[in-house]
Amino acid sequence: MENEVNPEEELKRLHAMYANFAQNAIGQIVLDDLKKRFHYNATTVKTGTIDPHELAYAEGQRSVVLFLIAMGEIGKQAEN
Template sequence: MDLAQLQDIKRLYKRVFSTDDGIKVLEDMKQRFFFDKSTFSNQPHEIAYNEGQRTVVMFLENMMTDIEKVEQMKQQQEALNE
């Protein structure tokens, strides 16, 4: 995926999860999937499972942030190609 595609997909994530419904869904996922709490368990497999759930929510958050950084990277890449 090139920077332009990354920038476009990040905008889509932000658009979807910035709606009233998207905000509610993301908040629900954060509460259900250990976003702000420990994934600790006495069972190693359960920790791995919990971390997998948490990682998805972290990915969604990341896809909605740092769009400006992607734009800066794109500009730098374009400058290098000139």
């Protein structure tokens, strides 16, 4: 069939898009903002009482930023 998508090719295309996002100026501004907002360089555990739900929520936010960075790196490596 003509319209079938090759999963391997689709993944390569997706990696290239993440690399493009990670390497262009607008993508860097957005990524830097996300790092500041979502605990990239800071602990998600606050002193005092630890709320497990709040901790899980904060770690979920952080994991999205880490995912974006990792996908950008995979895309950059695939280009080389």
